[in-house]
Amino acid sequence: MITENATRHHRGRILTGIGAAAALAVVLAGCSGDGSTPAEAGSSSNPSDSATSQLSQEVDTLSQPLDAYPVPTEAVTGVSDLAGGTVYYVPITLRAPQFAVTQSGIEAAAKAAGLKVQVCDGQGNPTGVSSCVDQATQAHATGIVLDGAPYDLAANSLDAAQAAGIPVILSNQIVDERHPVSKTFAYVPPAGSEQLIALSKWIAVDSDGTANILFNRSTDGPGQIAYVEAATTALPDFCPGCTATVYDVSSANFAQIPPSTSSALLKNPDVNYLVSEFAEYLHPASDGVQQAGMTGKVQMLAAAAALSNIEEVSKGGLAAVAAQAAAYQGWVDLDAVLRLVADQEVPEYTIPFRLFTPESAKDVTLTPEAEQSGEWFGPTTFTDQFKKLWAVA
Structure with missing residues (x-):
């Protein structure tokens, strides 16, 4: 059961409606001091072999580039x-x-x-x-x-x-x-929710459906809140044996991310995957893992990733990342x-995104020129x- 109010994204793309954001804000106001909130997903049973195979295929597809970008077709005048x-x-x-x-x-x-x-x-x-x-x-x-x-x-x-x-x-x-x-x-x-759901699917496969996931959730705006809500809401559909916990961070309070991460981990010592909603939170969150004495136990992942993050995945420093x-x-x-x-x-x-795993990260050219060309996601x-x-x- 997920203990926070959440709203599924329309067509898996975006949440439309400020009512959902307002409901989420009420939830935030009721959170504990460090913003940590449990969001348990499903029962303890593992997915069937066929479901696991299908999920693995989905993860593989999410790791591949597009055949073409979805460029508009109507000309612009003047x-x-x-x-x-x-x-x-x-x-x-x-x-x-x-x-x-x-x-x-x-x-x-x-x-x-x-x-x-x-x-x-x-x-x-x-x-x-x-x-x-x-x-x-x-x-x-x-x-x-x-x-x-x-x-x-x-x-x-x-x-x-x-x-x-x-x-x-x-x-x-x-x-x-x-x-x-x-x-x-x-x-x-953006592809905010999709990236976090893709990372969650990778975790489900990597953990054989038994992961304890900690998400940090940005409170910078209703969109940032909604993306994490969409991921925790979707989690039981493909990983009923996984458990998710959410804690809050913000761009305006960067110095508080290490202690809030450490606090969330100490309250949830079984966590073995930590997903940063945005790559900018990765390093302070990693400091929090170290403060909690859980380095080596917790695998780190992030959405909204860039070149340096994908390089870390290819070298084994990060478990996986998603990028749009x-x-x-x-x-x-x-x-x-x-x-x-x-x-x-x-x-x-539609803004495309891609999942970068240790396998797929080795298949791309990891240079600033390649990143700026857009070739990681499809034809330039x-x-x-x-x-x-x-x-x-």
Whole structure:
């Protein structure tokens, strides 16, 4: 039984509706001091041999690249008229390695479209994010891409930007019904839940269906909370003998991650897998494992991974990681900005992701150039496809 309120993602992609996020916030308020909450999944019985085989095949599929990226098909008008303009890219925090890759992607896309990119670090707090958005508004930006931050973290500033006619893209967050899409606002949803579910499936196979998993859950926004909820909710479906426990962390309180991790482990000494919701939390969480005296017992995993994390997997330092196609997402983010400027409908984008295991991590070229090209996730021809859509090829 899972003891926390959770909502399954629509089509396995995103949670739509602030009601679910509000319910989760109530749960957070009722958690213990370190945010540790048990989320037991199912009974103690192991999955059948056939189910285990099927799950192993799913994990193998999740470890493979795509045959093609899901690039939109409708052309964008008037892109050449925007030459010389500036798009502001505002990640919630530049601590996250994924955002550095997205930054490279959006810079490459903007260059192809004749635009410039101004990067502003949100610093993981409302003041930082609001300041960045205000800077973009004052500079009469062509558009703003806010990455990983919920709307309410800078609601007044985002409202003011749109009132000034500047389109805003909210990337890597769930859809909030209180802030619906409009002619100046759109979402680019992430593969947040899918990555954590993929890691959980790998753990189920690796542990023969008997894992004790500890998830750290970011409280930076409703999306981050929802991704972990989706993973713990799905866990009984493929690993009824697994147990999950959740504890809370945040970008704004990085120094508290080691002690909160240690505390969660000491309260749950049977934990043998620790999943960091985002790769930025890996190292402080690892410090917490060491503080708890559980180094060597607990296998470490992470979502939203980047090059250095995949290198650690290939060398045996991490059990497995999941990553989404962050460079591709940079091109998608700019595509969304261009469509809003052109007063065109923004399509429902899908951001691919991939599971990197000790086996699959050895099959990719582990260089910054390969990471930025997007080749880990599929053919790199997506850049030419976007250029053609924008009539800048």
